[in-house]
Amino acid sequence: xxxxxxxxxxxxHWWPAKTRFEIILGAYLTQNTAWxxxxxxxxxxxxxxxxxxxxxxxxxxxxxxxxxxxxxxxARKSAAICAFLDFLECEYAGSLxxxxxxxxxxxxxKLLALPGVGPETAxxxxxxxxxxxxPVADEYLRRICERHHLLPAPLVKNHRTYxxxxxxxxxxxxxxxxxxxxxxxxxxxxxxxxxGKAHCGRTAQCAGCPLAFDLxxxxxxxxxxSQ
DNA sequence: CGCCAGGCCGTGT
DNA sequence: ACACGGCATGGC
Numbered sequence: 502x503x504x505x506x507x508x509x510x511x512x513x514h515w516w517p518a519k520t521r522f523e524i525i526l527g528a529y530l531t532q533n534t535a536w537x538x539x540x541x542x543x544x545x546x547x548x549x550x551x552x553x554x555x556x557x558x559x560x561x562x563x564x565x566x567x568x569x570x571x572x573x574x575x576a577r578k579s580a581a582i583c584a585f586l587d588f589l590e591c592e593y594a595g596s597l598x599x600x601x602x603x604x605x606x607x608x609x610x611k612l613l614a615l616p617g618v619g620p621e622t623a624x625x626x627x628x629x630x631x632x633x634x635x636p637v638a639d640e641y642l643r644r645i646c647e648r649h650h651l652l653p654a655p656l657v658k659n660h661r662t663y664x665x666x667x668x669x670x671x672x673x674x675x676x677x678x679x680x681x682x683x684x685x686x687x688x689x690x691x692x693x694x695x696x697g698k699a700h701c702g703r704t705a706q707c708a709g710c711p712l713a714f715d716l717x718x719x720x721x722x723x724x725x726x727s728q
Numbered sequence: 729c730g731c732c733a734g735g736c737c738g739t740g741t
Numbered sequence: 742a743c744a745c746g747g748c749a750t751g752g753c
Binding site for chain 1: 742743744748749750751752753
């Protein structure tokens with residue numbers, strides 16, 4: 502899948518943000534929200550000089566909510582982002598450097614305990630903002646695996662399925678690319694989103710999908726057996 | 729207009 | 742455990 506998508510789309514250069522903190526904000530803001538809308542919120546934050554930890558800390562939650570309004574769910578997302586800032590301040594003296602030095606499993610546990618952070622957001626922060634080697638699964642990957650029968654049906658959308666998709670990605674890359682996990686996880690999720698946007702939305706657009714042929718022909722049996 | 733988006737959470741069963 | 746609905750806004 503990774504190779505077929507990379508050949509079709511090329512390197513994605515993810516995450517589309519400059520700083521680690523901006524990546525974290527994007528991870529929160531893009532929850533069930535089009536990235537285009539997230540960009541509007543980030544532009545508002547930039548204009549308000551609130552794209553940095555210190556800058557954002559100067560805002561009240563209500564002010565933050567007003568700025569991120571374009572990306573929806575502002576009440577919940579602003580509360581979640583404020584909770585993250587408090588967490589970062591209390592646990593790591595406000596330093597993403599210190600935070601990223603902690604063990605992956607511990608960070609995952611702490612992130613998941615925060616409000617508004619589920620598995621995808623936690624893993625996206627770990628991989629793209631903190632540089633930890635961990636796969637990110639999402640709704641696109643679930644649909645892709647569902648439509649290509651890479652996991653036993655039905656592939657319902659719930660927490661257990663997320664874990665299976667996450668584990669499947671981990672196992673598949675561990676088997677084929679043990680030395681380059683982080684880079685592959687990084688690129689793979691970006692490519693997943695690229696092909697998902699084009700061909701695997703809620704309504705299928707299968708025509709021209711680069712996975713339509715390659716996936717089933719070369720890798721489906723082996724991936725299927727690995728659970 | 730109606731459908732959809734790079735989820736998460738509370739509630740009911 | 743799992744199904745199901747709410748959450749909000751803007752793009753297409």
